[in-house]
Amino acid sequence: MTTTELSAIAQERRLVTAIPGPVSQQMHARKESAVARGVGATLPVYVVAAGGGILVDADGNQLIDFGSGIAVTTVGNSAPAVVDAVSQQVAAFTHTCFMVTPYEGYVRVAEELNRLTPGDHDKRTVLFNSGAEAVENAVKIARAHTRRQAVVVFDHAYHGRTNLTMAMTAKNQPYKNGFGPFAGEVYRVPTSFPLRDGEIDGAAAAARAIDLIEKQVGAENVAAVVIEPIHGEGGFIVPAPGFLGALQNWCTTAGAVFVADEVQTGFARTGAMFACEHEGLVPDLIVTAKGIAGGLPLSAVTGRAEIMDAPHAGGLGGTYGGNPLACAAALAVVETIEREQLVARAAAMGETMISRLTAMAAGDPRIGDVRGRGAMVAIELVKPGTIEPDADLTKRVAAAAHAQGLVVLTCGTYGNVLRFLPPLSMPDHLLNEGLDILAAAFAEIA
Template sequence: MTIVDVPAAGIAGGPALPQRRHLATAIPGPRSQELLARKAAAVAAGVGTTIPVAVVAAGGGVIVDADGNSIIDLGSGIAVTGVGNANPRVVEAVTAQLNAFTHTCFTVAPYDSYVDVAEALNRLTPGDHEKRSALFNSGAEAVENAVKIARHFTRKQAVVAFDHAYHGRTNLTMGLTAKNIPYKSGFGPFAPEVYRAPLSYPFRDGGLDGAEAAARAITQIEKQVGVENLAAIIIEPIQGEGGFIVPAQGFLPALVEWANANGVVFIADEVQTGFGRTGAWFASEHEGIVPDLIVTAKGIAGGLPLSAVTGRAEIMDSAMPGGLGGTYAGSPLACAAALATIESYEADGLIGRARELGDLLLGRLNGFRTDDARIGDVRGRGAMVAIELVDPATGAPDAALTGRVVAHAHANGVLLLTCGTYGNVIRFLPPLTISDELLNEALDVIREGLAQA
């Protein structure tokens, strides 16, 4: 495939790309169609794609395809490239590491960057207790290890996840994940001793406040599982794939209090919310909760595969030497990227920038909602915001409308992602390096899509 030349124009937090929306061809263009044809012949059908383009460059707030189309990025690789794609600090750090060595396996011949990342995570995660961290490759792998560690520490087996949860696509994490299609259907049987409790979902909870929703969940756990059997509860402080659901105030603290009182490990899955996305280092901070274990991935390494479990030293240290690890876990390349990513968040004020983007998104989307009853809810924190689209007469989820709006956005050069159990939620995950001008232009396209749908 021929790669188009990309004009140069400097942008902080990304490569030299013009920060604009530009359509040189229809989407997909001929070169992207060529790649899609090759994909169909070479890649398993179960590996889907969201937008039909062949990406050749990305940075700031745009991605550029092989046909010369410049598309506004409101997905960040599913909340991965918060510091911008090809962030200069990340590129420099990874290049230096490539020139030193690419791999030894930390559990064979260790290196300091793994320890540096662990020390940084211990410092940044909520709570001033003594902590330990272990590094892995993916969010699902880290979730599995968090559950494994909790079971080993408590000597109990049961684990409770929540309605609408998404925790991954491995066997155990499929069991924790709620949504059947496309994540679970036909892939069972799943790992045993996994149970589900009701989440606080303010838009669909019939007025339950956080304390009432927590009492409902706790009662179900006590009656259907039993604290004497329960190793851990695992929850996303703001759900990701489940629909960007922000639990009612007080729901999470009540669960933490109950877990602490009953010797149950509280695991916060911050794979999508972690590292500044919500306008705090971690979404747990918004309600002042301190998880026993916290799972991170996605945005922690600027686009390289890295994940972690960080938690109370006594829990993390309960596993025997050799019980945690993996051949590529804590890759030196990914560790170098993570350290540069942390530096970028701190030096470039990106957590504050997430709050600014959240104010812009919530302000404009709530304005759309005032004029359009099909937008049933606008919710989120920081640069993690969503709209839920419904039938205005019944409040029923409207997945078809959602699909039409997203198709309009893609055809007009705006990358959007959907989510939600009912397929009716549009999520906004812009890189924190995007400009206000680009984000407003993308929102104009979405407003057009709503009008035309």
């Protein structure tokens, strides 16, 4: 029985008030007086329950969820196997700190990640709390292994909100503005962006980036090249074929560590267990988080044993890293993905979304690009007849969708991308209804 079938929440959109409703508005007023201003809210409806493809708010509205908490609730919110595993674990113990008195759950998660990530080489894993924390530790590990300092990142990249990961992130607002100075020895080069690259293919885009690395950084100084196989916050940019493989080949030759940041793309989201598998890549290190534990805070770095074991004993860790509740959730997530064949489900959902959105784009020149993989799909909005970004239209379409009970997210360096990340537990009728709402929103906006 699937997570959708087990959900107690009726899988239907239901609007009983305007969005947001009066109770949510009251709660939001409390938020404004209690929570720091820097913590925003895309859609201030206050959720009281969720399951399948539905979010239920405090006013009794039921919204279709095309966000999954930013790619976190991939197997569905409160997936039954996750709830059961966490309930059993919380009754046993909630924390000991793995670095003080270890427990099997952490080891089992490491074993599963070593099994699931690409490549049959000897691997090791270390667990943390957030994607940014894992990215920072991947850099630490690469520096310890190579005895080098430089870290290469890319245009349109997003890697987190800590000091080092802000330096690695490309977009200034809202992630970096006013928060510097940032960590040094981070160097940015162009990525592959097919919509905006003209005739530059993947191989040429890689050659462009590598030329800059060699001339401006020096191959002998590069500890790591860190890249998202699909740029997430940067706009769901899928690099042209051959781009990622050429970068990895260069890293192998140069003795640098090739790091795939799969925080948003991992765990079945793209129609593969990990997005790098679409390109046949076997990264030296893979960073995971978000969908790893069904909503509980957990992240990981997994990679080649000789690289992972480079830091000295005690050099990696953290008080909450690999918390036993999060580990129990992660094991249930893996079980759910494999039992319910959610990799194939993500691919099927992607075919539906790409087909529907491509048909919309054929009749609407404001949709400049439809792209993505699996259940990680986006449309880029532009001024008709150009590739000039239209951030204002993007905001208006998102607002219209929100008003009709569809949770959609925006992203992109230029603020002109609508991204769609439905939970894989969403039934087909909700997926299609959400796309209908989106089409109606475009039709309404002149």
